[in-house]
Amino acid sequence: MAHMTVAVSEGVFRRSFDLLQRNLVFEKADSASFGSFTAGYDVKAHLEGGSVDLRADGTIRVKELDLRWDRLRFTLGLNIPELCVGGGCVDMPWPIPDICLPRVCIFSGDPDISISPDLVAFVAQEVSFTARLVVRYFDAALPLPSPDLCAPLRVEPPPAHNQWHIHIDPETIDVDLFDFPDIVGDLIEDALTDAVKALIPGGWVRDLILAIIGSVADLIRTILDIPDEIEEWLSDLFNVSFGLLDSIGTVILDFFSRCNPLYRMDDPLEIMPASNGLIAVRIPVRNLSVSVNDAEMVVQADVGA
Amino acid sequence: MKRKNVVLNRPVFAQQVFDSRSLTVLTTLFHRFPEAGDYDLTIWRDERMVHRAHVRVSMEGGPLQLHLDLAALEGIRESYLLASGGVIGFCVSRGIGRYRVEIVQLTHQEKIVRLDSGHVIPEGDLFAVTLVRPGIYRVLQVGGRGEGEIHVRLPGKERYRPDQVTRVMVGKEGVMEPRVVEILAGQSVVFWCTIPASLRVEWVKAMEALEPPIQRPQLTRRQPRQPAQK
Amino acid sequence: MPDILYDLFCVPIEVAPEVRAAGNPLFTEQDPLPVFGAPTPIGLNWCFQITDVRIDFHPGNTIGLPPELGALPEQRLALRMKGCFGLDCPSEDLIRDLLSAVEVLATASGRQDPSHAVTPSRGAPPWTPVILPTRKLTCFCLELFAVAHFEWGAIGAPDSQWLKLRLDGLEVVDLEPAEMEDLVECYTRTVLRLGLLPRLSQPIESMVLNLTDLLRKQGLTIGQRVTLQPAPAPAAAPHNPAVESDQLMAFINLVVEEL
Numbered sequence: 001m002a003h004m005t006v007a008v009s010e011g012v013f014r015r016s017f018d019l020l021q022r023n024l025v026f027e028k029a030d031s032a033s034f035g036s037f038t039a040g041y042d043v044k045a046h047l048e049g050g051s052v053d054l055r056a057d058g059t060i061r062v063k064e065l066d067l068r069w070d071r072l073r074f075t076l077g078l079n080i081p082e083l084c085v086g087g088g089c090v091d092m093p094w095p096i097p098d099i100c101l102p103r104v105c106i107f108s109g110d111p112d113i114s115i116s117p118d119l120v121a122f123v124a125q126e127v128s129f130t131a132r133l134v135v136r137y138f139d140a141a142l143p144l145p146s147p148d149l150c151a152p153l154r155v156e157p158p159p160a161h162n163q164w165h166i167h168i169d170p171e172t173i174d175v176d177l178f179d180f181p182d183i184v185g186d187l188i189e190d191a192l193t194d195a196v197k198a199l200i201p202g203g204w205v206r207d208l209i210l211a212i213i214g215s216v217a218d219l220i221r222t223i224l225d226i227p228d229e230i231e232e233w234l235s236d237l238f239n240v241s242f243g244l245l246d247s248i249g250t251v252i253l254d255f256f257s258r259c260n261p262l263y264r265m266d267d268p269l270e271i272m273p274a275s276n277g278l279i280a281v282r283i284p285v286r287n288l289s290v291s292v293n294d295a296e297m298v299v300q301a302d303v304g305a
Numbered sequence: 306m307k308r309k310n311v312v313l314n315r316p317v318f319a320q321q322v323f324d325s326r327s328l329t330v331l332t333t334l335f336h337r338f339p340e341a342g343d344y345d346l347t348i349w350r351d352e353r354m355v356h357r358a359h360v361r362v363s364m365e366g367g368p369l370q371l372h373l374d375l376a377a378l379e380g381i382r383e384s385y386l387l388a389s390g391g392v393i394g395f396c397v398s399r400g401i402g403r404y405r406v407e408i409v410q411l412t413h414q415e416k417i418v419r420l421d422s423g424h425v426i427p428e429g430d431l432f433a434v435t436l437v438r439p440g441i442y443r444v445l446q447v448g449g450r451g452e453g454e455i456h457v458r459l460p461g462k463e464r465y466r467p468d469q470v471t472r473v474m475v476g477k478e479g480v481m482e483p484r485v486v487e488i489l490a491g492q493s494v495v496f497w498c499t500i501p502a503s504l505r506v507e508w509v510k511a512m513e514a515l516e517p518p519i520q521r522p523q524l525t526r527r528q529p530r531q532p533a534q535k
Numbered sequence: 536m537p538d539i540l541y542d543l544f545c546v547p548i549e550v551a552p553e554v555r556a557a558g559n560p561l562f563t564e565q566d567p568l569p570v571f572g573a574p575t576p577i578g579l580n581w582c583f584q585i586t587d588v589r590i591d592f593h594p595g596n597t598i599g600l601p602p603e604l605g606a607l608p609e610q611r612l613a614l615r616m617k618g619c620f621g622l623d624c625p626s627e628d629l630i631r632d633l634l635s636a637v638e639v640l641a642t643a644s645g646r647q648d649p650s651h652a653v654t655p656s657r658g659a660p661p662w663t664p665v666i667l668p669t670r671k672l673t674c675f676c677l678e679l680f681a682v683a684h685f686e687w688g689a690i691g692a693p694d695s696q697w698l699k700l701r702l703d704g705l706e707v708v709d710l711e712p713a714e715m716e717d718l719v720e721c722y723t724r725t726v727l728r729l730g731l732l733p734r735l736s737q738p739i740e741s742m743v744l745n746l747t748d749l750l751r752k753q754g755l756t757i758g759q760r761v762t763l764q765p766a767p768a769p770a771a772a773p774h775n776p777a778v779e780s781d782q783l784m785a786f787i788n789l790v791v792e793e794l
Contacts, residue, residue: 012789085437099470102394272737
């Protein structure tokens with residue numbers, strides 16, 4: 001029998017988890033060039049809600065954690081292609097060769113437009129994962145790894161003395177796909193149209209240029225090379241090209257499994273505080289182990305020599 | 306929202322008068338070289354010579370068509386090669402310069418001026434205009450009686466292509482066939498001169514509605530009024 | 536403290552290196568045992584130690600309680616320890632050395648000439664006792680058996696929660712005469728109840744091995760106070776704390792208040 005056993009009820013475990021996950025902030029910004037356009041994002045999110053279930057098989061199931069976006073800014077830069085008038089050829093009777101006219105381009109310079117709508121209001125996702133509990137021993141004498149990947153994720157500074165740490169170690173993390181609604185496509189199209197119009201003075205000049213462009217929507221689709229609706233293309237961009245789902249998963253994994261223990265215990269453990277000039281009474285803790293069943297988390301340890 | 310500064314090619318939108326005697330943006334002059342031989346090419350901008358070159362027109366091969374952007378020429382170039390029967394198109398891509406083209410054929414005995422665009426477009430040559438500003442344009446044969454009309458409309462819902470070209474033949478006595486041409490803004494009209502001619506296209510007014518062809522008295526050269534004969 | 540003094544204890548003390556490093560004392564200094572009747576205060580060094588403590592939670596299966604304490608009742612723990620007492624009994628040589636001075640002081644009266652006056656005048660502070668130098672202690676140890684239980688209670692602040700050890704019974708084995716046994720038991724009981732056991736009180740957090748420390752900190756950051764309270768017995772658990780199945784069990788509720 002272990003010298004010391006602590007059993008933590010599912011309720012307390014849930015509360016511990018809830019307090020910890022409130023501190024998780026996912027923040028990332030990046031952009032990439034896709035040839036005819038550049039696309040980027042600047043996002044920030046936190047977690048809320050969710051249910052935590054301790055299971056008889058020793059795993060913890062966290063479900064329906066809301067991934068709440070505080071900022072979901074999407075930046076799109078388009079290079080307006082050359083717009084020209086004239087050109088074309090006219091048939092001439094033999095022996096005169098067909099005459100081809102030069103094109104005259106109406107912009108000089110290389111105009112591009114950029115929009116950065118915030119799509120926060122349009123996306124809601126949930127995160128679920130299954131995890132086990134793992135025990136790690138923190139040796140304060142060892143230097144922190146370099147680079148310290150936990151630095152932006154750590155809720156508490158690293159302890160100054162040795163500790164046992166109990167971590168939640170997610171095994172599989174499910175993050176809902178980004179699925180932008182129709183209205184986002186309209187929003188982007190409107191923003192791009194406004195940007196194109198802002199580029200060109202009003203009046204018949206703009207009307208002509210817009211006529212040459214065709215609809216701005218067609219121009220956009222041509223530049224972006226998308227056959228479908230803009231919002232579907234955007235969802236693919238976020239899900240695949242940007243790799244945001246992977247990034248979110250990685251942050252969740254690092255936050256819980258690597259950077260922030262759910263519970264921690266000093267080694268040696270203070271069982272009587274210092275008083276009247278006498279030092280505290282501490283006992284060394286050895287062989288700490290943790291297990292989970294469907295009612296509670298059980299921590300066991302021995303008192304060292 | 307950020308945007309890079311856009312520089313509109315202003316003359317494209319501002320120009321309202323196009324004259325074969327001084328080539329500008331949106332005009333192109335095509336000169337045919339039916340005879341093989343050696344030619345001297347001189348380009349003038351605003352009465353200053355800006356380019357000289359040799360043109361070799363050869364029976365043995367070479368391109369049938371060359372385009373020269375008068376606004377992009379520099380200094381002296383050695384020579385151009387063209388196939389016999391081929392065409393050089395002289396155009397202006399940008400700027401407000403006015404250009405004149407002179408082509409002189411070099412034979413053993415003499416120099417023959419084949420083209421002096423400042424005076425007249427020789428027979429067989431073509432003058433093209435690309436009209437951007439919507440409205441009604443009047444076409445005049447300078448020093449002659451020919452006249453025509455071009456209606457330029459903004460494209461509406463129809464499928465629009467700027468590279469549609471309409472050909473007008475300038476024939477005997479300057480008669481233009483067809484006399485009235487309907488195009489969309491940004492499209493071009495090519496005047497094929499079967500007689501030597503100088504052509505001037507000028508914007509007259511905006512087009513309020515689709516009007517029937519205008520009945521006009523034949524336009525003549527203006528002559529000072531003779532005092533009434535007593 | 537010089538090492539030589541460690542050897543003077545009745546039972547050598549195994550010192551944890553942290554205690555040595557902190558310079559913490561190994562014993563509490565008390566007044567010396569007075570020599571009654573000495574005309575001038577004379578003190579003898581002495582030592583009292585409780586050592587070799589063993590615990591047996593119910594059911595009792597490693598400590599055999601003496602018949603006076605009976606079988607170990609439910610929810611109780613048995614304790615067995617040694618109480619050792621040592622006295623620095625002065626040697627013959629020492630007594631001989633002191634005797635002449637003591638005799639002078641013992642027979643002193645007004646007939647002494649003032650130059651030899653040894654009695655302090657009325658109103659002056661008493662002389663500090665002469666403490667005889669110690670060379671070794673003469674020790675004896677008694678086996679002590681006790682029965683105790685745990686209970687929750689406050690210490691100081693009324694909402695604090697501590698696990699306290701309470702003595703139910705004590706027995707010194709076979710001391711005669713019986714009255715002396717009673718006296719020794721009384722003294723030992725008093726030492727335990729007022730001296731030793733209060734120091735062993737455990738704050739409630741230590742009963743969960745301080746696991747909720749992080750929880751409390753994080754609760755504060757969102758305006759919640761997280762505290763531990765013993766679960767009410769018998770509603771939440773038949774006994775709390777419970778001493779059974781060779782274990783001490785504490786049942787604790789996490790209480791969260793919005794601040």
